Amino acid sequence: MLKVGLIGCGFMGSMHANCYNNIEGVQVTAVADLRPEKAEELAKISNAAIYTTGKELIEKADVDVIDICLPTYLHAEHALLAMDKVKYVFVEKPVTLTLEEGKALIAKSKETGAQVQVGQVIRFWDEYVELKKIVESGKYGKIINANFRRISPIPTWGWEDWLLDLSKSGGAGQDLHIHDVDYVLSLFGEPKNYYSVKTPNNGYVNTVMNYDGFVVGVEGTWDLPASHPFQATFRVVFEKAVVENAEGKFLCYTDAGAEEIKIDKVEVKGDGYKGGNVSDLGGYYNELVYFCDKAAKGEAIEKATVCDAVASLKFVLEELNFKG
């Protein structure tokens, strides 16, 4: 049995607890949250021990792996301590608030040999995994252009409104738009050059990346009213087809017509998950299955590594400082 220590029992911690609850051979045996009611709610799922702070859990709990679902500005200090305690650490995205903190995590993982996975979950999201396969197959010819878009109502669900504080979350650029940037970098690598614009509060970012022979637009915002639905979409225009994921449909358009792209989705229960930006456990489940499998086998984490995540953070921080 792989024993998980889960730090932070808010929105993302609840999602992770539900995922672990559906993974065979895995049990959340310790949870920590400053808000007792939040910790108790998740502890009930698997009869976990309860700690008040993340540091207390790291110090005292008997666990094999530690999963950090804390507000972003608290990631670095907890991840550094966790790497001294266990060999497998999961840190939610964005990996850290600053690049210096990100580099400190890389250094610590080298020093301790700890394997660190970061919650850059789009790399594990079914439609995006399928798109990567399609791109790599070359079956529709060269790419001409692509667009990735992620738009959300203003996130008011965070503990003490930490998401709305730029000095704690980095705003929509660092917290939301990083998902697509990380995916695009994993798919195409660094662009030759790019142009980026944003609003002063980092609530809206729009970047056009120039690759050899094609361009990619990446847009993200959370400056929308609560009534607006969350949307994560993409459209990739190839020489012979257009692959689009929008409005709940994953389609391939050719001159012959539009055809649904079928994917084998893992059915998971996900009881107890409420609200937020997704309607199922999707990529969250997939990324934690990968993490737990690597930890159980004692193998290296090769996807969504701390180095990948720090590279994506670096790119986003440069976009947010783009002067044109």
Ligand SMILES: NC(=O)c1ccc[n+]([C@@H]2O[C@H](COP(=O)([O-])OP(=O)(O)OC[C@H]3O[C@@H](n4cnc5c(N)ncnc54)[C@H](O)[C@@H]3O)[C@@H](O)[C@H]2O)c1
């Ligand atoms: N991968 C994704 O799609 C995705 C989606 C949402 C959030 N996130 C990330 O997950 C992380 C957590 O975000 P969230 O939305 O769950 O925030 P949240 O505010 O809902 O939850 C954070 C929890 O941490 C607790 N906490 C604060 N300080 C603590 C401490 N020292 N010890 C123990 N508990 C403490 C709070 O009480 C709160 O319950 C962030 O980095 C966020 O960017 C990722």
